[in-house]
Amino acid sequence: MVEQRKIKVLVCKPGLDGHDRGAKVLARALRDAGMEVIYTGLHQTPADIVSTIIQEDPDAVMLSMLSGAHNALCPVIMEKLKENGIDDVLVGVGGIIPDEDKTFLEKNGLKGFYGPGTELKTIVEFVKNNLKR
């Protein structure tokens, strides 16, 4: 009997944004690609998300943000991860992220930026190919 290494992904909805159609469809696609997906549910504060990351030890974290709060919330999340010595988790963000905000978020360590019209398989490949461990 072989122990399989499974990719574990956390799909999160930071802030008050309630648009979860994309996050749920993505979670399902990741599951169909053989990954173990934990969905955090709505209304997660940065503290909630980081506590969850600490406890669940995922390989990747996908933040879904469509309310425009990404510039405020993402850096806070990255800062808290740093404080906790967590640097081997892939953090991706998607939803509605205007081009002009990408540079700022990249500087903060975020990747991905998949928005409307992205094929699910693109995101699945992104996760597989960008793991940090």
Added chain:
Amino acid sequence: MTEIDESKTLKPTKSERREKFTNLSDIEMKPLYTPEDIKEFNYAKDLGEPGKYPFTRGAYPNMYRGRLWTMRQFAGFGSADQTNKRYKFLLEHGTTGLSVAFSLHTIYGYEADDDKALGEVGKEGVSIDTLKDMETLFSGIDLSKISTSMTINAPASILLAMYIVTAEKQGHSPEKLRGTIQNDILKEYIAQKSWIFPPEPSMRLIVDTIEYCAKNVPQWYTISISGYHIREAGSTAVQELAFTLADGFAYVEAAMERGLDVDDFAPRLSFFFNSHNNFFEEVCKYRAARRIWAKRLKNKYGAKKTESMRLRFHTQTAGVSLSAQEPENNIARVTIQGLAAVLGGTQSLHTNSFDEALCLPTEKAVKIALRTQQIIAHESGVADTVDPLAGSYYVEWLTNKMEEEAEAYFEKIKELGGVIPAIKANFFQKEIANASYKFQREIESKDRIFVGVNDYQLREPCATPLLKIDENVAKVQIENLQLLRNERNNEKVHEILNKLEEAARSTENLMPFIVDAVREYASIGEIMATLKEVFGTYVEDSIF
């Protein structure tokens, strides 16, 4: 009379573009529809005159010949001051009704300086905490002369109270006020997710507003029973039709259980539908909706007044159909969707701006959206006669078919014990999750073409200038809030909130208490926190 050559027309030609042609509700379309498809068609029973039972042809007798639909563009962003300016811009350019979009922290009942509001203030809608913000929002706008629609659900009673007191301060009594609050909590559990309390206390609050307005604000529409969000979450057109009407019936039953007479409140219920891509499917959806509602209100709920049986609705074109790639294409999409809504007989219409897949609309984009409506109204001719598509074999067949499929859903919901048990059993949520996943798979396999996105792509970088919300908005809002907290009479606020809590524990109508609280400048966050103590909060199951 020329004979129809059956061999040439009714059989599909050998090479068709697809194996099967289905609409967005998975209903298959034949190559041709003929009288055979509506064999039992009876004009008086199935259609009737517009403005008369069963209202299939339209809610009013002469529809747009008498008065065009209200061009009501949803707007709201940043501070109350900024939105006030946008409203004045829209009014100058010919909008005939105002529609308010609120910031997420307002929608969920958190003050601007709450932890949970971080990053959200002024994004997605106008930031409102207290009556003062509401007064700024409508400063210089005579509330007795316009109608206002407020897209707010869990705290709808509070925003309505603020509107009433704002008008009062302008010198207008509540009887003069015209407008709508969305106030449709059932679809929140199903789709939009901006609930706060569990279903039962939420329903109580809604019936409180219905009762209060029936007596005090008689021109106000107390619920905008919505299908828009259900559709945006991924449902099919038939599901949108069925789930929305089912919610409507649930509200009627709740109000009747309170002892209200159906004819006293049903005339003030209104609906809010989506207008999506499949042109004819959308038109037929609206016609079927009117007919189903009329029949049930009359036969099941015993309505006697015409106004009770008349389904009137607002439409918004589908946000989810807009592309971020080649955004100008969205102008064409919105035109078709707006046209469908008009041919379907909508009472008011919001057309999306072409840049909305990327951000809140810029002034230029919102102007084009408004002009689109004006062009449909004045240049296309479709508004010059009532229900012009009636009598088409396809249209009447599809209207019947959608009604039939909606009835099948009503049966299922009945079996589950009604809407609230069905919500708790995650019935709607599962249907929507499956439909949205299926749709995404169809897009990815190119079974459905999304022009410029999964086909005909150009891969140009997006050059559309976007609306940015200044992060300063949050800072200013918070400062003003803190100032206000010091200026108001905090003892009185405390007193009235205690009274509200007591009333919430009883069965008293909460509206008068909310109006009093708002008048003393209690914030939405404070009022909601008081009610949360009594009602608790709702936690959803996650359905994929």
Added chain:
Amino acid sequence: MPYSDLIEKLLEGNTRAAARLITLVENDIEAAEEIVNVIYKNTGKAYILGVTGAPGSGKSTFISNLTKFFVKQGKKIGIICVDPSSPLTGGALLGDRIRMKENFSLDNVFIRSMANRGQLGGLARATEDSIKILDAYGCDVVIVETVGVGQSEVDIFKSAHTVVVLLVPGLGDDIQAIKAGIMEITDIFVVNKMDLSGADKKVAEITQMLELDMNYKYKSNNTDENYAKIANWTPKIAKVNSKTSENFEEVIELIEEHKKFLEESGIIANYQVNRIKSEILQILKHKITKKVEGLISSNSDIDEYIRLVMDKSLDPYSMANLIIKLLGIE
């Protein structure tokens, strides 16, 4: 020793260290061996609660409420939620966490979601090792939640001190649906959603079933006659409303009662022995299977045997006995 750093942090109560170690034991049995080797002497403090029930019985809300009460008592809690993996894709959607955290802050409660990875038997080992980690981490109570209808779930509950099964009025066949294996090791039956009609009927159904001659956990596998006299815990039944927290005090009391029973009756010691036996068996099964698999795919003697079996000069049983000889086990 590569994990000594993590283990040191674990014993100091570092949450991330605990999580990292759980990931290691989940995915790598060799790592598990090394880790358990070091931390085993630090385990034994945690009280282990197994909670299961048919889908729809409200396990997550129940556990959330129960945890709220434990936290009020000042206890540190660990929760492991097991969910099924898709047999088709091997992936899993783990959503239990969402309903759990409404009632308490994550400062005192460690929640870990785990996929059952197809019931290959590895689940029980991974869960068992994760419990040990949470034990050494400092949890006073570790709650293991599963869907409870499979053999591997029964295996997990062999390591639990108290097993709670949730039933719900109106879910007609749930008593039958939960396989016999689980029913026999249940200590407390909880009828959730007590506000629904049929709650009392469900309690009556369970009572009836218990009155029939059933093999209770403590009666069954022990031949000692003194033991048989002492072993007198009839499974208890309680009703709760997980949404309103109604009646949770009763459940906490029953758990306390059961704990006391185990300690005072001395059963807890016997029980420990059986537990250890069961766990060792799991580990041995895994190791030996691996060894045999390795052998069968690479040993030339075995290739010869296979030829003989194909020829019908050797039958499968005889071949198996020959392999046992090869392994050096008689």
